[in-house]
Amino acid sequence: MQIPSWPQAGEREAELLRMVLESPQWGGFHPFVTEFEQSFATYQHAAFGISAFNGTVTLELALTLLGIGPGDEVIVPAISFISTATAVARVGAVPVFVDIEEYSFNIDPERVREAISSRTKALLAVHFGGAMCNVDELEAICRQHSLFFIEDAAHAHGSEWNNRRAGSFGIAGSFSFQNGKVLCSGEGGMLVTSDESFAERARSVANCGRIAGRSFYEHHRLGTNFRLTAFQAAVLLAQFEDLNEQIDTRTANAQFLKSELSDRKEIVWQYKPEAITRNSHYLLLGRLLPGAAVTRDEFHARLGIAGVPCTPFYPHTLYQNPVFQEVACRVMPCPVAEACVRDAFWFPHRMLLADEETISEIAKAIRSAVSKQGSESRLSAPPAVSLR
Ligand SMILES: Cc1ncc(COP(=O)(O)O)c(C=O)c1O
DSSP, X not given: OOOOOSSOOOHHXXXXXXXXXXXXXXXXXXXHHHHHHHHHHHHTTOSEEEEESOTTHHHHHHHHHTTOOTTOEEEEESSSOTHHHHHHHXXXXXXXXXXXXXXXXXXXXXXXXXXXXXXXXXXXXXXXXXXXOOHHHHHHHHXXXXXXXXXXXXXXXXXXXXTEETTSSSSEEEEEOOTTSSSOSSSOEEEEESOHHHHHHHHHHTBTTOOTTSOTTOOOSSOOBXXXXXXXXXHHHHHHHHHHHHHHHHHHHHHHHHHHTTTOTTEEEOOOOXXXXXXXXXXXXXXXXXXXXXXXXXHHHHHHHHTOOOBOOOSSOGGGSTHHHXXXXXXXXXXXXXXXXXXXEEEEXXXXXXXXXXXXXXXXXXXXXXXXXXXXXXXXXXXXXXXX
């Protein structure tokens, strides 16, 4: 099957990279870095962008700037990439794991309410797979309890809730440009915010405590160096030119797959409320209902044999990772997250960039993988697939 590879690069990436190579500035002070920060922040409907070398340090930076540390708790979803939780622990605070909604894969606002304690300082919500979480309800809870609302938007480049983009709701939104992301430079990250003071402090801390317009060797804050290189910015500027078209292609192909398979009631695709006006489709997620002819692992194995890239979800919830046997955390009951570990799956965004013929073949392969025929035979697992 002709499944596109990822990342993809063309002449434009090469051209911009050459411009950096031929310039005297390969580091974070090249104008490409500022250009990308401004363009991307505007694209996400935020006023300021502060780039960094990945989307893990941007989370740590946001938490630090909000004064979150020892003695504080931060509410996080039980399902995400590890950085959402470890960023909280690395600034000395306690991550509080909360269950996700049954079919959105996003943090459940009702469960958030139950988890709030006198120590809770912030909610760090993830737009899982690119589908926005219920920002209306989450923001209302944060306002009511005086909590900071931070968006981990690592999956949500271009995603929208009622036409407003990810990262523009909380005090800050954190993006990743890691190799597998829909906008990527191998590694990279950005905080977006519309709070001028927060932006100024973030930029200063991420740049050795410098202040714009002041001497290069004058350091006003206890800063560090999180700067993105000009090479990453060059690649990101080029990739950015294709993002809208790729989101449209993925959206159309995801809709096609779901409508082709709409009679397969044992597959429940990620829930899409009306308010989600755009989804980056970083992942195409689903769950296999109990009673399906095949188990999730058989489904995954059959797809592997057919050449369809599929990941059988995370192997455990965040709090089941060995690190949280050592590191302090609080765990709320998470039956949905634990069920998803057993029955959920995702397809990577590159699959949704396939041509029409391949997408039709994929629909047939998924249909055949969930169907009863042949389900008796135990299939061997396909090679491991990246979890990101
Ligand atoms: C939800 C989420 N948060 C944070 C990160 C961390 O980003 P990075 O890999 O750029 O450090 C990732 C992904 O890689 C992610 O998926």
